[in-house]
Amino acid sequence: MQPVSANEASDGELILRTGNGDRNAFEVLYRRYARSVFGLALRRLGDRGRAEDAVQETFASIWRAARTYKPERGPGAPWLYAVARNAIVDRGRMRLEPAVETPEEVSGDAGPAERAEDSWTSWRIHRALEELNENERTVIELAYWSGLSQSEVAEYLGIPLGTVKTRTRAALARLADLLEEELG
Amino acid sequence: MTGKPDFRDLVGEDLTPEERDRLEQVHELLIAAGPPPELPPALAEPSTELDEPTGLPRRRTGAVLALAAALALAAFLGGFIAGRMNGDNFNSIRAIPMHGVGAARAASGTIDLGQLDSQGNWPLQVKVSHLPTPPKNGYYEMFLTRHGKIAATCGTFNVHGSTATVRLNAPYNLGRFDGWVVTLERPGNNGHQVMLTT
Numbered sequence: 001m002q003p004v005s006a007n008e009a010s011d012g013e014l015i016l017r018t019g020n021g022d023r024n025a026f027e028v029l030y031r032r033y034a035r036s037v038f039g040l041a042l043r044r045l046g047d048r049g050r051a052e053d054a055v056q057e058t059f060a061s062i063w064r065a066a067r068t069y070k071p072e073r074g075p076g077a078p079w080l081y082a083v084a085r086n087a088i089v090d091r092g093r094m095r096l097e098p099a100v101e102t103p104e105e106v107s108g109d110a111g112p113a114e115r116a117e118d119s120w121t122s123w124r125i126h127r128a129l130e131e132l133n134e135n136e137r138t139v140i141e142l143a144y145w146s147g148l149s150q151s152e153v154a155e156y157l158g159i160p161l162g163t164v165k166t167r168t169r170a171a172l173a174r175l176a177d178l179l180e181e182e183l184g
Numbered sequence: 185m186t187g188k189p190d191f192r193d194l195v196g197e198d199l200t201p202e203e204r205d206r207l208e209q210v211h212e213l214l215i216a217a218g219p220p221p222e223l224p225p226a227l228a229e230p231s232t233e234l235d236e237p238t239g240l241p242r243r244r245t246g247a248v249l250a251l252a253a254a255l256a257l258a259a260f261l262g263g264f265i266a267g268r269m270n271g272d273n274f275n276s277i278r279a280i281p282m283h284g285v286g287a288a289r290a291a292s293g294t295i296d297l298g299q300l301d302s303q304g305n306w307p308l309q310v311k312v313s314h315l316p317t318p319p320k321n322g323y324y325e326m327f328l329t330r331h332g333k334i335a336a337t338c339g340t341f342n343v344h345g346s347t348a349t350v351r352l353n354a355p356y357n358l359g360r361f362d363g364w365v366v367t368l369e370r371p372g373n374n375g376h377q378v379m380l381t382t
Contacts, residue, residue, distance in 0.1 A: 030230040035220045042221055049357055055227055056360075118216070125213055126220040143189050145219035150193055169195045172207040179210060 011076025012069070019066035026066075029080070030059055036126040037084045040119055044088045058087040081123055128178040136171035139164055188215055226335060226360075274309040274351075275299060280382055282364065284314070288379040291315045295364060295382075306354040308338060312366065313347045315379060322370045324379070326352055328361040334376055335361055340369070 007028055009017070014032075017025035037058050041051035061083050069079055129137055142153045150168070154161040191211050199207070276296035284291030291314040298307035310326060318324065326338040339352035367376035 027230055034223055034227055034230075038223055038227060039221050048224070049360070052224060052227060053357060053360060056231055059230055121213060122217040125217040129220060140214070141219065143194060144214050149189075165194070165196055169199075169207070172195065172210050173203075175210045175214075176206045179213065 011080065012071045013076075015062070015066050015069045015076050015079065016071065018063060019069060026059075026063055029062065032130050033080055033084075033127060034059075035130070036123050039126050040081075040084055040123055041088045041091070043119060043122070045092055050091055054084075054088045054091040057091060058084045061087050077124065077127065081120060084123075085119075124179060124181075125175075128175050131178055132171050132174060136167050136174065139167045140171045140175075143168055226330065274307075276309065280364065282312075282366065282380040282382050285378055285381055287377075288315060288368075291380055293366065293380045304355055304357075306356075306358060308352040308354055309349065310341070310352055310366075311347065311349045312343060312380065315343045315348070315366075317344050318342065318368060319370060322368060324366050325369050325376070326364065326366050327376070328354060328356065328358070329363040329365055330361050332363070334365065334367070338364075 009025070009028070011029070011032070014025045014029045018029060034055060037055050038051055041054035041058075042048065045051050045054060062080065065083060069076070073079075129140065132140065138157070139153060142148050142156065143150065146153075148156060150164050151161055154164045157164070189211075191208055194211065195204070195207055274296055275298055277299055278295075278297040280295040280297065282293035282295065291312065293310060293312040293315075296309040296311070298309070300306050308326075312324075315324065323340050323342050325340045327334045328336045328338060336354075336356055338354045339350075341348065341350040341352070364382045365376075365378045366380035368379050369376065
């Protein structure tokens with residue numbers, strides 16, 4: 001059987017390979033998760049410098065601890081999330097300051113459990129976005145976070161409006177597949 | 185358009201109710217999650233400084249890492265590690281030597297590192313010798329470096345004469361860097377000409 005290339009491997013497979021010292025697998029994990037970890041760290045620490053440190057610490061922890069990952073206990077994403085959360089909490093304690101959870105518009109007066117769920121959901125969504133192809137990711141980012149209407153997205157990208165709508169719908173469908181657990 | 189994108193505008197009308205419901209849930213999750221942050225340049229690539237995976241218990245690896253970080257910081261800061269009041273009323277806790285490179289081979293410098301203040305600033309007193317007077321409108325700039333690349337500025341200064349002493353500031357976590365450079369900056373020239381390095 002042909003070995004699966006690192007880019008196509010599941011998170012769990014990449015963690016296992018990382019545990020065996022495979023730097024290529026580690027780099028693929030980094031590309032998949034660096035933005036999600038950075039986003040989580042920014043929300044928790046509220047400071048870009050400390051968030052950058054937390055990302056470095058998270059991936060150093062992943063590199064060190066990958067050997068302890070047991071695939072039979074669950075998929076890779078929750079394991080990576082737990083490592084990241086621990087590294088970020090440790091970073092928050094380092095200056096003896098409370099870790100700051102900067103307000104998220106959606107969380108309002110949410111309690112700790114709800115905030116944790118929000119963090120996990122954001123983590124999963126940002127991770128899922130990395131799975132989209134570039135065309136799909138671009139229309140989603142422009143549609144949701146640039147303030148452009150679909151017509152303006154079409155004009156901006158120089159493509160027909162119908163293509164924008166097709167890509168947007170395809171991207172949402174792909175995200176729905178990737179986020180099946182969250183959609184319950 | 186401002187605020188939330190309109191779901192109907194995004195997907196059109198020709199969806200089954202089930203698919204519409206599924207995609208609308210994703211739509212709401214995307215709005216709730218907000219945009220993923222852009223990675224800063226320093227995080228564009230993973231760190232290359234990785235030991236072999238050990239599987240050591242977490243508490244122990246944490247201690248090992250903390251020790252390694254402390255040693256790395258000490259090596260980076262170099263010089264001597266004894267507080268001293270220098271002759272300019274600057275309370276220096278570290279002295280880091282710099283040497284000239286390239287066209288400024290004869291130059292030298294010392295960075296006196298002051299006590300970290302409560303706002304996260306490291307005061308610096310930089311003494312340089314034999315740096316040439318910059319060309320018209322030129323100036324010197326001090327940077328922290330990481331992996332040999334310029335990473336963060338600590339301020340600018342000028343020199344007229346064989347020696348100069350200037351006060352600068354490093355409002356950063358110094359553990360994230362591994363060196364310092366002083367560069368010659370010329371208006372209209374995008375490059376940083378390194379003159380002094382640690």
